[in-house]
Structures are given as C-alpha cells and as structure tokens.
Amino acid sequence: MSKTITIDGKTIPFEDGQTIMDAAMAADVYIPHLCHQPEFTPHGSCKLCTVNVNGRNCSACTFPAMDGQDVLSETKELIDDRKKITQMLFVEGNHFCPSCEKTGNCQLQAVAYHLNMLDNHFPLFYPDRNVDASHAEVMIDHNRCIFCALCVRASQQTDGKNVFALSGRGIHKHLIVNAESGLLKDTDVDVNDQAVHICPTGAILVKRTGYQVPIGERIYDHQQIDQVSLAASGSRPVATLPPSLAVGKEHPKHGK
C-alpha cells in the first residue's frame, strides 16, 4: 500500500523524495506559492506555501512528505498569514499594477486576487530603486523584484550561466547581475534564456513587448492562479478559455 498524507482532511498519496508541495500538485491541491517552480531546487523564501504539519508551521515546498502527516493549508489563520505576507511584498517594492505591463500575467497580482487582498494594509515603503534598461533586449525594473531567486536558479540550472544573484540581507537584499559595471548589458544574458522569462512579477522583462497581449487573453483574465498553476503542473488540462471578450450586455468579468 502506498504512503499517504492528508491535506485539509483529503488523503493524498506520495512517493519517497517528494515534498508536501510535490504531492499536493500531483493531487490537484493548490497551495499558494511564488518562489517555487517544480523544475528548480526549492528555495523556501516567499513563505506563502506555509502549511501546518502535525501542529507545526513549515514551508510545503521544502518539507518532505512523510507517511501519516496531517497537513492543514486552507485554515483561516494560514490564509490570513498568506495575505499579510503578500501585502508586505507589495508595500516593500513599488508595484503599480494599473500601468504595469505584467498586469494580468503577474503571479504576485494573481496570488493577491486569489487571497482576496483588497488593500495594502501596511504603509508603503516607496523604496528608491532603479531601472536597468542598458541591455538591448532585456530590462530589469528593480521596483518590482520580490527576491524569489527564480531567475538566479533558472540562469544556473537551465541556462548554464550565472547572470543573477541576490546580495545583501533583510531589507537591504537586492538583485545583482554578474558584471563589474553592475549593468545587464555587460553580462552574458540572452533574450532566449529561461531566466529572462521566469520572473513571476514584472521585474525582468523582454523590451518592447509590453501590452501586446490584449485584455481577455492574458493568463489570469479568466482563470485564477490556483487553476492555472495546477494546469501548468501537468496534472489536469487547461480549462477551455471563454471568448477573449465575453460579448454581452451583462457586466462581464473585467481584466485586472
């Protein structure tokens, strides 16, 4: 008989070596996350996937699944904590969704909608961060970096390069690039690198492509992040998208 854990009372099988997140994804159970992608070494930094395992909080993306674990995820307390973490991510940077080209395709925004985050709650930091547009095809807008290190891992583990790194600690943490000048143009980054396309927010962008996908055809226009995330993990097919614009006199769901 295979080994199992329970998540919010639902029995879920797992194989040795899987984390709680791996097991959950395989079983179509969504646990919110931002810094995790199954193909990379777990980072455990965003803490959105915090679950309660046998009475103790831990990150689902790094904690190994073990037979008989009783995991709680969708409790009021954990949902509130996730919302607070997301609010902190928003106030710590400069995230202006209304004019951001990533809107509708942004995981940070989508998680915030999923968690029903309706305000920032905390005062905005308004940090003074710069834009590195020095590279001909790729741009970094540091205002939107949440330090998930996905670009760092993608550059190392997929692209076989070492373009990005996180430097500093705590509130001084920041994304750096591998060039003496500190500028992206002096690195060996290429627009086709996976690192350029993996950013969950609008921090790393391909230049001159913003707003080309019309409202109605963006990733989260018709599906919440839990559906998209599970579909992307390959465990179930993507739901058929409704027409790009729901034509009708009723008030259809708008883009974000």
Place this chain on the structure above:
Amino acid sequence: MYEHLETAENRDSLKRVVVDPVSRVEGHGKVTLLLDADNKVQQARLHIVEFRGFERFIQGRPYWELPVLVQRLCGICPVSHHLAAAKAIDQLVGIDPENLPASADKLRRLLHFGQVLQSHALHFFHLSSPDLLFGFESDISKRSIVAVLSEYPEIGVQGVKLRKYGQEVIRMVSGKRIHGTGAIAGGMNKSLTKAERDYLLEDIDQMITWAAGSVALIKKVHCSNLPYYDEFATIRTNYLGLTKPDGALELYHGGIRAKNEHGEIIMDQVDYCQYNDYIHEEVRSWTYMKFPYLLSLGQENGWYRVGPLARVNNCDYIDTPLAEAARVEFKAHSGEAMVHSTLAFHWTRLIEILHCAESIKQLLNDPDIMGHDLVAQGEKRYEGVGVIEAPRGTLFHHYQVDENDIVTKANLIVSTTSNNMAMNESVRQVAAEYLSGRELTEPLLNNLEVAIRAYDPCLSCATHAVGKMPLQLELVDVDGKLIDKLVKHSDGQIEREHG
C-alpha cells in the same frame, strides 16, 4: 475684454467670495471674486488648485508604458491620452500616421469616436443638462442628473444609454471601458471579432436617432432664449484645432488650423510636430494651470479656444450627412462667420456626438476593423509628438527617449489648458455682467459654474463628482470680518452661518 478684472489694485480692502470647489466638472478648481463695498466685482479668477506632475514622473520609464501610464491622467477621456501617447510612440518606432496599417488606424479611430461620444454624453446629460433644463439659478435640489431622470426620464435615460454605448465601443476595442490597453507602438494589439462588431451594430441606429434628438433638444433650448444664450459668458476669441487637409472636421489626425475672431485663417495645416514653433505657454503665480498662446500674436492677443466650438467653427464641413446638416443650421443661427457664444459649446458638442455615432456606423461596416495586419515597425527615433482632438480640445503629447528606450523628457499640453484664459475671461464676463452689484446667493453663484461648465473642463484630468459637492461661500467685509457664510454639505443641505 475683461482682463482688467484679473488683478484688482486695492485687494486688501475688498471682500472675498470663493466658490470652492467648482462642481460638476472634472477635477478640482475654485473661483474667487473680490468685491468692493457696493458688491461691485473688482477681481475674478478661476484657480486650478491641483498639481499632478505626470510630466516629471514618467521620466525614467520605458516608452511603451506611456499610452497605458498617461491615460491614468483621466477617468473620463483616458482614450484620448492613450491615443495621443500612442501616436507619439509610433514615431519612436519609425511609424508616421500614414504608415500605420489601415486596420490599426481604423480601430484607433473607432476607439476615439467611442471615447468622444461617451465623454460628450457624460458632460451634456449628466453634468450640464440640469442647468439647461431647469435654469441656471434653479433650486439646488434639481441641479443633478437624478432630477433630470425623474422629471425628463426620456432625456435622462437616453443620455445614460448614449454614454454606455460609447463605453461599450471602448470596451470592445481596448478590453475595458476605462483604462484598457489597445494601442501599442506602431499599431493595435487586437482587432474586432465578428461577434464584437455585430454586438455594436445592434444598437447603432438607435444611437444615431438619439444623438440627432439631442441636437434638436439643444437647438430648441438655445433658440428659445437666443439673446441670453448668445451673450452669456460670451467672448470673442481665436480658435485652434486639427482639421483634415481639405478642411473637414477631424478628431484623430490632421493639421493644425487656427482662425481669428472674424474667421480669417491665422495658420492652416501646420504639422503638429512643429507645435513648439507656434505655441508657447505662460505661467502665472496664482494657478497651477499654464496659459498657452500663439507665438505669432503674442501673449496678450494670442490666446485661443479649443474644443467642440473651436472645431465646428474652424472646419469647412463635416463628412457625415446628419452632422453636416446640423452644422449648417448651427452656423446659420448666428449669421456670423464665427459663433462666439460660450453656451454654444453645448450645441457643438451634441453635433459632434451625432458625428461620432454616424462615423462609428461607417467604421463598423468597414471590414478593415476585423483585419489582422495590426502592427508596423520602422527605424528607431528619439523624439515623438502625438496630437489628437480630445473631447475637450487639442491635446499635445511630446516625448524624448534615450538609446535605452527610457523617457528623458515629456511635455503635455492638455486640452483644458488651452481654454484657461478663455474660462477666466468668461468667469469675469459673468461676474461683471450678471453678478456685480447684487447680493450674492448660492443660485446666483451657479452662473459662474455654468460658464466654466460650458467648456467641459477637466481640471485635473482625473477626479470628478456629480452634483452634491461640498461648497462653502464666505462673505468677508472690508476689515476682514466674516459677515455671511453659506455652507453646502455633501448631502446637499445648505446652512447659513453668521460670522
């Protein structure tokens, strides 16, 4: 004309009356009057008390953000800012208007007609019709769209639905009614599907009928009290706007034409990219809004009006039949080459609504709006100027970028800015001709707002409120002692407080 009322000499000895904020306009502004002991107006000014700073904070952003970023200037005419910025960034990717793919050009025009239609409908029906239907000094409880809906339900509902239709055009083209996307550098990000096109075609004939009805309504209102409507807040000015090369009314793209008060051409078909050689802006200490003027005529005489009245005055004809017939009738009513009546802004606004509705129908029947050739690209440039006829008048966007695609400099001349001097003059005209020497009451002061409202100013290009905005009027005597105070609360209640 009334410039002598801009700055009084013995200001410290005068009573000060303030209308703050001016209501049923977009944004925040106030009017101050200085009165002498006999209640004679010695000074009248319209102040714009907000500061937005868009020109500064878009510096440092990549240029492709501009159409989406700057449209946040306004919730009423975001499409105009969106398209003016798009026209400017087209040039940054080497595309001049004539090189834009036909589908993209027509989709942008469709978007813009929807925008002008909804903005004009909002202004006429929601904001101004209470003044025009109930009278400028009517009871305050009637001065809102709610009273229009209860006493003239047919007119009110048509207004709401006309606006809704314009918003639906915008939603089909740009994805959202307000602050969508759509225009990108060198083109558009989507065309219409057949379903979307058919959905808009369903109601268009009804909209044309209602728009024609609204023109008949304003004509009746205007002509039923002709001398008053022709004289109230009226000033004789120059006019500026875009026209097609053959002189036809144009809202999306054309050359700059300016005429003087006699209808003589000051300039014609000027390439708007050279606007800086023809138009300068003056700053005055008491308002955040600048004063543009035509360089050739100088600061004193070079100011001009923009918007529907300017466009209809400036053009030789309108290229849709019903609107053209309405224009001919409009011009004939005054018998002059140029119509200077400030309240005629309303009439011309509704002629434009009709033109928009007719043009939308033409475009919806054009297969190009469902085409798939949507984007063109050329050689990168470092400077772009986009000019468009926004609902409120000629709108200039001018950007410079560096080699990394980052905006280094921006200049915006927003439509309402061009009417700054004219609005001040109209306020002074009303103050001098209708208020001076009378005991001021709240209904009387509404006359000042009616004059400003005719221009449909977008004082901030951002916020707006309908009807019951809080208002406080203070009457201060020569010694600075408060002798009378009227307070209008946000619930519409008016209270008199004695100082």
